[in-house]
Amino acid sequence: MPQDSPCPLLDAALATAERGWKIFPIWRTGKRPAVRAWEQRATTDVARIFRCWAASDFNVGIATGPSKLVVIDLDVPKHDQDLPPAGTLHAVTTGADALAKLAADHEQPFPGDTYTVRTASGGTHLYFAAPQDVELRNTVGALGWKIDTRAAGGCVVGAGSVVNGKPYTCVNDVDPAPLPLWLVDLLRPMELPPQEPVTVTLGSDRRSGYLKAAVDGELAKVANSPEHEHNNALYLAAIALGQLVAGGELSGAEVTEWLVTAALRVGQGEREARRTVASGLKTGARRPRTVTRRSA
Numbered sequence: 001m002p003q004d005s006p007c008p009l010l011d012a013a014l015a016t017a018e019r020g021w022k023i024f025p026i027w028r029t030g031k032r033p034a035v036r037a038w039e040q041r042a043t044t045d046v047a048r049i050f051r052c053w054a055a056s057d058f059n060v061g062i063a064t065g066p067s068k069l070v071v072i073d074l075d076v077p078k079h080d081q082d083l084p085p086a087g088t089l090h091a092v093t094t095g096a097d098a099l100a101k102l103a104a105d106h107e108q109p110f111p112g113d114t115y116t117v118r119t120a121s122g123g124t125h126l127y128f129a130a131p132q133d134v135e136l137r138n139t140v141g142a143l144g145w146k147i148d149t150r151a152a153g154g155c156v157v158g159a160g161s162v163v164n165g166k167p168y169t170c171v172n173d174v175d176p177a178p179l180p181l182w183l184v185d186l187l188r189p190m191e192l193p194p195q196e197p198v199t200v201t202l203g204s205d206r207r208s209g210y211l212k213a214a215v216d217g218e219l220a221k222v223a224n225s226p227e228h229e230h231n232n233a234l235y236l237a238a239i240a241l242g243q244l245v246a247g248g249e250l251s252g253a254e255v256t257e258w259l260v261t262a263a264l265r266v267g268q269g270e271r272e273a274r275r276t277v278a279s280g281l282k283t284g285a286r287r288p289r290t291v292t293r294r295s296a
Helices: 008-018 046-055 095-105 181-187 206-223 227-246 252-265 270-284
Strands: 023-026 059-063 069-074 116-118 124-129 147-150 155-157 169-172
Touching: 008 023, 008 046, 008 059, 023 046, 069 095, 095 147, 206 227, 206 252, 227 252, 227 270, 252 270
Parallel strands: none
Antiparallel strands: 023 059, 059 155, 069 124, 069 147, 116 124, 116 169
């Protein structure tokens, strides 16, 4: 990328798309997508990219699932109290250290010979070609302390982006290596148990019947959502039920547990599901909804 380019973020977007990776715009103020349905709208189309980045100086988001990537995010501590679990070796002070120990425990080399990006926080993104025989999903801490992964349903901030004045920089510009088989095995999703409906207990009057039907309907949308739409369905369900919570019709704690249980049964991680539900409830609270009783 030319150092004197007047549009470095557009250049970064085009360079990323040239690799065949599906991209979308991210707001410069953080890591939030600037478009809805970003995974479906992510593109490599040059004309669309020019139009989008002409509208604003966006950062570059990479939809890892459509790009057939698995990105291992090796983070660093955020503050002095951000410490590894008790019993962790003193040498493990970052996500990179944790991955090195994991590799050693499995008698494998550190998987660093791949496309690599240094993040704005000082962490590392290791990019790998996703396996073809299994769909891997996002994980949080599944491989160890300060190690997350982004795959189907996930995204990362691409090289050339700038967050809080700090750049994302490519430090090993090679093609992504295939994800090592030992990591595929560790990240392979467990087989889901037989699906059972989430039990919702409310009163027996007409008003309670309406509320139960509303809750059951939203839970069904989560349970029946397509593979790549689980998180979006969960978010929309949380918004709908969040309106009833804000109106005093339902308990926020109960709604959270119902929705998280439904999310776990379709294979989402609990931490991710709780974040999504909390966000949806907060959005739904902006438009409280109550059940109006009709007179006879």
